[in-house]
Amino acid sequence: MKKILITGAAGQLGRALAKEYKSEDVLLVLTEAVACDGMEVMDITDPDAVSTICEKHKPDVIINCAAATNVDGCEADEAGAYRINAEGVHNLAMMASEFGSKFFQISTDYVFSGSADEPYLEDDTPDPVSAYGRTKLAGEREALMCCSRTFLIRTEWLYGEGHNFVRTMLKLAESRDEVSVVDDQIGSPTSAKELARLIHYLEGTENFGIYHGTCRGQCSWADLAETVFEITGKAVRVERISSEEYKKRNPKSAFRPAYSVLSHDRLDRLDPPFVMKEWRDALEEYLK
Numbered sequence: 001m002k003k004i005l006i007t008g009a010a011g012q013l014g015r016a017l018a019k020e021y022k023s024e025d026v027l028l029v030l031t032e033a034v035a036c037d038g039m040e041v042m043d044i045t046d047p048d049a050v051s052t053i054c055e056k057h058k059p060d061v062i063i064n065c066a067a068a069t070n071v072d073g074c075e076a077d078e079a080g081a082y083r084i085n086a087e088g089v090h091n092l093a094m095m096a097s098e099f100g101s102k103f104f105q106i107s108t109d110y111v112f113s114g115s116a117d118e119p120y121l122e123d124d125t126p127d128p129v130s131a132y133g134r135t136k137l138a139g140e141r142e143a144l145m146c147c148s149r150t151f152l153i154r155t156e157w158l159y160g161e162g163h164n165f166v167r168t169m170l171k172l173a174e175s176r177d178e179v180s181v182v183d184d185q186i187g188s189p190t191s192a193k194e195l196a197r198l199i200h201y202l203e204g205t206e207n208f209g210i211y212h213g214t215c216r217g218q219c220s221w222a223d224l225a226e227t228v229f230e231i232t233g234k235a236v237r238v239e240r241i242s243s244e245e246y247k248k249r250n251p252k253s254a255f256r257p258a259y260s261v262l263s264h265d266r267l268d269r270l271d272p273p274f275v276m277k278e279w280r281d282a283l284e285e286y287l288k
């Protein structure tokens, strides 16, 4: 039986993966509190804890969904974020290398500055402008350097079971008839379920390397908010504001890239190509 170790299993992607693999002939070793057999507690920043769990289970695959994901929080404590997003990745990638496991590291569009005007290719040179982006880039380098069997998947604007923009909009709709949302940042909202489907597919291959795992198409945060309200039938108006205006109202917020669209060049070149859903279709499925 194949053994798959999923870290950060209580997070959005971790939960989606636990569902994606549910009916498979695999043993899932989940870290953190998910109501499921095979659960372990493991702090990825603790090399001894990581080594103990890996020695115990000898996983065939390690999927790292653990991360410091609070972008503003990373700005306030970059050293703390580095421990999780880079040193934690190092600990896991070293173990993957030792056991010959396939290693999945999930990264982000925030490794790019967002100054481009066409989709970022997988091999474009990263140039992060936030603490979150810098620490995730350091994690990318650890993964690729320490483990030759690495799948590095960049995703963005993720929503699933947990805290995310879509749920924030639905929560606000309970008490407001207008919300202010940035309309000059462009990206691709991505469902954790779709990303889990991609990981499952790649896990069955030996096509290691860098991929962009995002839903197809693009929109602004304001477009996304309007679409959430439209699909769920909420009568909420969206006031479109600039990033500059948002920063004025939220001075402690981190810089976010203006253009975050990621090319699917590598997925398109797989045989057969792997096609992620259009963002709107995936969102409708999620909101149902």
Ligand SMILES: NC(=O)c1ccc[n+]([C@@H]2O[C@H](COP(=O)([O-])OP(=O)(O)OC[C@H]3O[C@@H](n4cnc5c(N)ncnc54)[C@H](OP(=O)(O)O)[C@@H]3O)[C@@H](O)[C@H]2O)c1
Binding pocket: 007, 008, 009, 010, 011, 012, 013, 014, 031, 032, 042, 043, 044, 045, 064, 065, 066, 067, 068, 069, 084, 088, 106, 107, 108, 109, 136, 155, 156, 157, 158, 159, 162, 163
């Ligand atoms: N969310 C997005 O919009 C987005 C965008 C681009 C890329 N990504 C990347 O996609 C991946 C999955 O994101 P997500 O949204 O599923 O994240 P999430 O919901 O924030 O989940 C992250 C999980 O990691 C756990 N964790 C944090 N520090 C840990 C540590 N030292 N040891 C073990 N577990 C730890 C967290 O536990 P606690 O909650 O207890 O801390 C949480 O359960 C991450 O690599 C993230 O950087 C996410």
